[in-house]
Amino acid sequence: MNSPSGGKRGSNYGVASLLVLASLLVFSNPKAVSADELRSGVANYSIAVRLDPEMHTLDAHEVLSWHNLSGEGTSELYFHLYPNAFKSGSTTFMTETGRNIPSSAYGWMDVTSFVDLRTGENLTAQIRYSSPDDGNTHDSTVIVVKLSRPVAPGDSIAVSIDFNEQLPQAIFRGGYVPGRNFYMISQWFPKIGVYHDGVWNCHQYHAFTQFFSDFGEYNVKITVPAGYVVGATGEEVDRKSDADGMTTYRWVAADVRDFAWTASPDFIRVRRVFKGTGLPETKVVLLLRPEHRAEAGRYFSAVDTAMNYFGSWYGSYPYSVLTVVDPPPESGLGNMELPAIFTARRSDKCREFDFSLEARITREIGHQYWYCIVGSDGFEEAWLDQGLTSYSAGEVMEKSDGGQVPAYSFGGDYTLNLLPVVSVDGIPAAAIIGKTRIHEPFNSIPLYLKYATADAISDYAYRARNRGAYEAIASDKADLVLHTLEGVVGRSAMLEIMRNYFEEYRFGHPTAADFRTVAERIAGRDLGWFFNSFISGTGTVDFAVSSIEYYRETDLAIGTTTYVTSVTVKRNGEVKMPVDLRLSLEDGTSVDTLWDGQARWHTVVLRTNSLPKYAVLDPEGKIPLDIDYANNSLLVRPSYLPVIKWVARVFNYFQHVLLVMGLLA
Amino acid sequence: MGSVRAFRNWRLWLVFYLINFVFAAILTIPIASLVSSDLSNRLVGQELLSGFCYRWYVEFAHGNAPFFSALLPQIVFLIVLYILVDVFLAGGFFTSFAASEKVKIGVFLSNGSTKFFDILLGTLIEVALLMGLYKLNSLFDLIGGTASNRIVATHGLWRVGFWRYAVLLVLFGVINILSDFSKAAMALDDDTFLSKLTRGVTFVIRHPLSTGGVYIGATILSTAVIAAAFLPARFVPSSGEAGILVEVAAGQIIVLLRIFSKLIFYAGEAVLYKENQIEVIKVKPEMLE
Numbered sequence: 045m046n047s048p049s050g051g052k053r054g055s056n057y058g059v060a061s062l063l064v065l066a067s068l069l070v071f072s073n074p075k076a077v078s079a080d081e082l083r084s085g086v087a088n089y090s091i092a093v094r095l096d097p098e099m100h101t102l103d104a105h106e107v108l109s110w111h112n113l114s115g116e117g118t119s120e121l122y123f124h125l126y127p128n129a130f131k132s133g134s135t136t137f138m139t140e141t142g143r144n145i146p147s148s149a150y151g152w153m154d155v156t157s158f159v160d161l162r163t164g165e166n167l168t169a170q171i172r173y174s175s176p177d178d179g180n181t182h183d184s185t186v187i188v189v190k191l192s193r194p195v196a197p198g199d200s201i202a203v204s205i206d207f208n209e210q211l212p213q214a215i216f217r218g219g220y221v222p223g224r225n226f227y228m229i230s231q232w233f234p235k236i237g238v239y240h241d242g243v244w245n246c247h248q249y250h251a252f253t254q255f256f257s258d259f260g261e262y263n264v265k266i267t268v269p270a271g272y273v274v275g276a277t278g279e280e281v282d283r284k285s286d287a288d289g290m291t292t293y294r295w296v297a298a299d300v301r302d303f304a305w306t307a308s309p310d311f312i313r314v315r316r317v318f319k320g321t322g323l324p325e326t327k328v329v330l331l332l333r334p335e336h337r338a339e340a341g342r343y344f345s346a347v348d349t350a351m352n353y354f355g356s357w358y359g360s361y362p363y364s365v366l367t368v369v370d371p372p373p374e375s376g377l378g379n380m381e382l383p384a385i386f387t388a389r390r391s392d393k394c395r396e397f398d399f400s401l402e403a404r405i406t407r408e409i410g411h412q413y414w415y416c417i418v419g420s421d422g423f424e425e426a427w428l429d430q431g432l433t434s435y436s437a438g439e440v441m442e443k444s445d446g447g448q449v450p451a452y453s454f455g456g457d458y459t460l461n462l463l464p465v466v467s468v469d470g471i472p473a474a475a476i477i478g479k480t481r482i483h484e485p486f487n488s489i490p491l492y493l494k495y496a497t498a499d500a501i502s503d504y505a506y507r508a509r510n511r512g513a514y515e516a517i518a519s520d521k522a523d524l525v526l527h528t529l530e531g532v533v534g535r536s537a538m539l540e541i542m543r544n545y546f547e548e549y550r551f552g553h554p555t556a557a558d559f560r561t562v563a564e565r566i567a568g569r570d571l572g573w574f575f576n577s578f579i580s581g582t583g584t585v586d587f588a589v590s591s592i593e594y595y596r597e598t599d600l601a602i603g604t605t606t607y608v609t610s611v612t613v614k615r616n617g618e619v620k621m622p623v624d625l626r627l628s629l630e631d632g633t634s635v636d637t638l639w640d641g642q643a644r645w646h647t648v649v650l651r652t653n654s655l656p657k658y659a660v661l662d663p664e665g666k667i668p669l670d671i672d673y674a675n676n677s678l679l680v681r682p683s684y685l686p687v688i689k690w691v692a693r694v695f696n697y698f699q700h701v702l703l704v705m706g707l708l709a
Numbered sequence: 710m711g712s713v714r715a716f717r718n719w720r721l722w723l724v725f726y727l728i729n730f731v732f733a734a735i736l737t738i739p740i741a742s743l744v745s746s747d748l749s750n751r752l753v754g755q756e757l758l759s760g761f762c763y764r765w766y767v768e769f770a771h772g773n774a775p776f777f778s779a780l781l782p783q784i785v786f787l788i789v790l791y792i793l794v795d796v797f798l799a800g801g802f803f804t805s806f807a808a809s810e811k812v813k814i815g816v817f818l819s820n821g822s823t824k825f826f827d828i829l830l831g832t833l834i835e836v837a838l839l840m841g842l843y844k845l846n847s848l849f850d851l852i853g854g855t856a857s858n859r860i861v862a863t864h865g866l867w868r869v870g871f872w873r874y875a876v877l878l879v880l881f882g883v884i885n886i887l888s889d890f891s892k893a894a895m896a897l898d899d900d901t902f903l904s905k906l907t908r909g910v911t912f913v914i915r916h917p918l919s920t921g922g923v924y925i926g927a928t929i930l931s932t933a934v935i936a937a938a939f940l941p942a943r944f945v946p947s948s949g950e951a952g953i954l955v956e957v958a959a960g961q962i963i964v965l966l967r968i969f970s971k972l973i974f975y976a977g978e979a980v981l982y983k984e985n986q987i988e989v990i991k992v993k994p995e996m997l998e
Contacts, residue, residue, distance in 0.1 A: 489767050493767065673753065674747045686757045689953045691744070699964045703967050706971070
């Protein structure tokens with residue numbers, strides 16, 4: 045299944061038919077939002093929802109107006125029913141995560157009525173579950189509804205859906221948190237799939253992939269107990285107190301591909317207007333937990349920084365309101381991106397000198413750009429969101445905070461997980477390591493190395509070996525690939541590529557081919573080899589200097605001395621690509637040359653007037669995908685000082701470890 | 710008194726340092742041989758002279774993961790062996806520091822061997838108690854879900870964290886003090902294991918201020934030494950030969966100070982216990998009326 049490529053979607057479809065439907069709606073269901081409030085889009089939703097905080101349930105009515113943009117007609121409609129991912133331990137999501145949650149934490153959705161508003165026909169009996177990805181009969185996250193009257197190409201349909209929902213405990217992406225009066229309601233309504241070229245793209249709910257949906261306009265009435273503070277996608281336009289002690293909010297959003305909301309009586313709401321240089325104003329609404337009251341400035345500062353960079357680099361943020369939610373720590377909702385709203389949890393281990401909160405916020409704003417505005421397919425080409433976000437958010441962090449990362453995540457899966465222990469015991473080496481800044485994109489290297497050849501970036505993300513492989517490939521490898529692309533085309537061209545890609549595909553559904561088209565147009569050359577190697581392929585890059593030798597030539601007649609240096613370079617990895625070779629000389633100068641990297645090995649002979657000092661491949665670090673940085677260089681004369689320094693440190697480290705262990709005696 | 714005896718028995722200090730040195734050297738050799746090629750022949754070695762190269766580190770760790778996996782059991786084995794040697798030495802330290810005269814090395818070793826199993830058993834009990842404490846910490850996590858969340862919402866997180874860790878710290882200290890003085894009893898008394906264990910615990914209960922004082926004093930001293938360990942790393946530029954020399958020397962001085970603080974702790978416990986030893990009067994038949 046391919047998602048549609050191309051630019052912006054049109055914005056005036058089927059308005060007339062909606063007006064007809066409006067009268068039907070008003071009289072058919074008392075909960076309905078009047079349809080004249082609906083605006084245009086591809087998939088326009090009008091939803092009225094009521095939260096029962098005692099039972100943690102939702103009772104809702106939805107009117108969907110959908111426009112068939114495909115060149116093919118359809119007699120079926122596919123919908124996501126994502127709350128059913130939490131229905132039992134046998135769903136595809138639960139199976140993939142391997143999680144075993146108590147049945148009290150389960151959640152599910154029931155569609156109780158489905159009416160084709162064109163005909164007034166009740167199609168509830170026509171609903172059947174479908175598992176297009178894995179055939180899992182226990183998974184009910186996708187439904188298909190058979191229509192008696194097809195939707196012709198270019199035509200529209202409106203349907204009325206009643207549904208109720210038991211919210212799951214918020215173990216992942218949404219739900220409620222017991223004892224906290226906190227609700228994050230995402231992926232919560234019957235959401236239509238994307239229909240393109242006569243094929244439905246409507247995947248099941250998977251453990252680690254994101255989502256895919258059409259852009260549209262939302263008009264949502266949210267009824268919650270009085271005193272609850274509500275935040276949602278879009279803008280609050282109305283608020284009414286009901287006689288039964290409830291309050292109904294109305295939110296509208298345009299050109300968004302999803303709608304999420306949150307509610308809690310404990311939220312502290314703080315507002316601020318973001319005013320970037322040359323950028324449109326955006327109202328930033330911060331919903332904070334009470335214990336983080338003092339952190340508002342830090343949140344706003346991080347949002348400002350990220351919005352400024354993203355806005356000036358790629359294009360302005362199109363939505364008028366951005367809501368940032370601080371979820372409870374036990375919710376499993378640390379970072380979650382949805383259109384115009386995201387969660388960014390301030391870790392309770394978060395310290396003043398680490399940048400984990402800033403990194404989270406920056407990353408979530410990255411997702412606003414590459415998932416929420418540029419409507420990439422989170423199932424089939426997750427890297428277009430995750431990778432571009434890693435790349436751009438990393439660049440922002442590098443510019444704003446100098447590439448610092450939180451100390452406790454330093455070293456990823458590797459032995460420096462011991463770092464906290466080490467620093468507690470005051471090992472000098474740890475103190476020095478702790479000060480080290482990790483520059484972009486090297487924090488992506490550990491996970492990439494672990495899964496370097498596991499999957500190709502172009503593989504469907506939900507088919508990844510496991511969550512680690514998914515993150516490694518869709519996010520970390522893609523980050524390194526984009527930095528390598530920057531090395532190939534140059535920094536300014538890369539910025540142009542990203543900016544053009546954003547501008548051309550905002551509110552559209554681009555594919556990797558579209559990104560390549562933009563890259564080739566800006567770079568002015570064929571980049572097929574690059575995309576074939578790194579997006580479609582699983583090969584690795586490893587260039588090495590294997591030997592360096594020289595001899596002296598003296599011309600007695602004119603009294604000059606020339607040094608003839610032979611540098612043999614090797615390509616250990618599968619990927620063939622050009623790489624710079626630099627011969628550095630004792631007098632401080634250097635000689636640069638380019639190796640095409642096609643052969644397995646190559647010897648370069650260089651004549652210089654000064655003694656050679658060392659040879660280095662990729663001296664500017666343009667290829668961060670190279671899996672062995674150390675072998676990129678070779679000294680003419682070995683130096684043992686670093687060995688002494690670091691062996692002494694390791695020795696001292698072990699002395700301290702032994703002393704600590706000896707405390708038991 | 711304890712610190713005087715720790716100074717006076719400087720040879721024990723040296724023995725302890727040499728044992729630590731040899732074990733650390735054995736642990737270091739495989740890693741040294743592994744890194745020497747990269748660090749001496751590659752440009753990354755020059756980068757590591759003036760700082761740390763994260764990229765090299767992660768690639769090196771990944772590329773040599775099988776080596777480190779194979780090395781780990783050996784490291785664990787050597788650490789366990791080192792702890793056993795420490796247990797052996799503990800008997801000698803207690804008896805040497807408790808004696809008003811210098812103890813000959815033969816007596817030191819003899820005491821170490823005769824008290825070994827009792828002190829080892831005491832150590833295992835301490836380890837079991839500490840593991841229990843660790844489990845208690847996990848229990849805090851478990852019950853923290855609802856109860857402590859309410860406290861968080863109303864009082865702020867730091868209070869929960871403060872009291873939780875304060876309780877854990879006090880329990881840790883109590884386990885430490887009871888274990889340490891029980892070990893002193895193991896070394897300095899002649900009786901059954903259980904009697905000595907009981908006597909050590911009783912001693913702490915009868916002398917809470919002095920035993921706690923020794924423990925807290927030694928903890929402050931060792932913490933000060935640990936804090937001092939950061940100084941060379943912060944202030945000594947170790948990129949040149951002289952800087953590296955200073956760093957190595959400073960590292961060894963810190964190790965020696967840590968050893969000294971540990972021996973002062975032993976000495977303090979030994980002297981305190983010896984001078985306030987609970988006299989055990991064995992009842993003989995003729996004493997009975």
